[in-house]
Each structure stands twice: as structure tokens, then as C-alpha cells.
Amino acid sequence: MTNLQRLMLEIKGIDLDQNELAVYLAENNLNPHDEYNPQSATNKRNIYKTALSILESIANNPSLMRSYKLDDMTVTDFHENLLNRIDQLERKIRSMKTDEENQQGNVFMLFNS
Template sequence: MINIDRLKMATDGVQIEDANLIIYLEENSLVSTEDYVPTSNINKKQIYKTALGILEDIANSPSTMKNFKSDDISISNFAENLQSRIGQLEKKIRQIPNDDAVIQNDSGSNFTYMFTK
């Protein structure tokens, strides 16, 4: 799987042209045709940051923030749900450690150095 495919998974349901997805990826120092490395926290974090950028751009579009009603179906609170998802994604990004700042101890838990000499 390559980076652009992983980004499409993260933004499932959002219709964006590949050319625009490539720009979003490049803004976060990712190359669309490079392999996605699921074991790399940095790669994962960059994909999530890219997805976050896409959602923030959608949130900045006033036309997507209105309520819709079609026949018997009502789509409301889109802005609230989108902001909630943005908040969840920001939290997830903060919780992913950087590869180079984390060591694993004998019990398997991660420990991040807060202070250096």
C-alpha cells in the first residue's frame, strides 16, 4: 500500500481528486507513491495530519456547514459532527509517539524522555 491509498482509507467518504490529495500529502512531507509503513509512528502521524488538514479545509467551507433536507431524510449538525471528528483526530495525533523519542522497556510499555542532560 502506498501513502495516497492509506490517506484515502483515512478519509473514506470524502471525494477529493488525486491531484489535490498529492498536494495535501506533500504539505506534510509525504510522497504519494512511497510505501506506507504501518509500523512507523512518524508515517502514521503524517497520514493523520494530512487527513486532519483535509477535514479542516472542509470545515472552512461555508456551503458544507448548512443543514440539508431531502424527501424524508434530514442531514443536520454536520458542522458539529465534523468539529467532533477533528477534535478526535487531533487527540489521536497527540497520542502517537515519535519513533525516535520512544524506547520500549521490558514490560512492553512505551516511555518518552521528558528531560535530557
């Protein structure tokens, strides 16, 4: 599985051109055609950061902030739910470690001479 395919799994239901997805991946230090390494914490974190960037781009679209009515259903909470998902992803990314942090222990210096 490539990084591009892994990103497409993460953003199911969002239709973007593969060239656009490649730009998002490149902005987060990922090559779209490189093999996805699920054991790499940095690689996984960058995939989530890319998905976050895509969601933020969608949230910046003012046409999506209005209410939609289809038959007898009204979709008014789309933008609010999108912002909630963005907040969830931000919290998840902040709590994830990178490969460098995984190699180090859980030690920090409280006092420094």
C-alpha cells in the same frame, strides 16, 4: 500499499482528486507514491495529520454549514459532527509518538541543574 492509498483508506467517502491528495501529503512530509510503512510511528502520524488537514478544509466550506433536507430527513448536525471528528483526530495525533520518541525512554528531567 502507497501513502496515497493509505490516506484514501483513512478518508473514505471524501472524493478529492489524487493531485489534491498529493498536495496534502506533501504538506505533511509524505511522498504519495512512497511505500507506506505501518511500523513507522512518524509515517502513521503524518497520515493522520493529512486526514486532519483535509477535514479542516472541508469544515472551512461555508456551503456545508447549512441544513440539508432530503425527502423527510434533515441533516443539520453535519458541521458539528465534522468538528467533533476534527477534535478527536487532534487528540489522537497529540497522543501519538514519532519514531524518535519511540527510541527514547519514558524519562523526562524534572529538575535541571
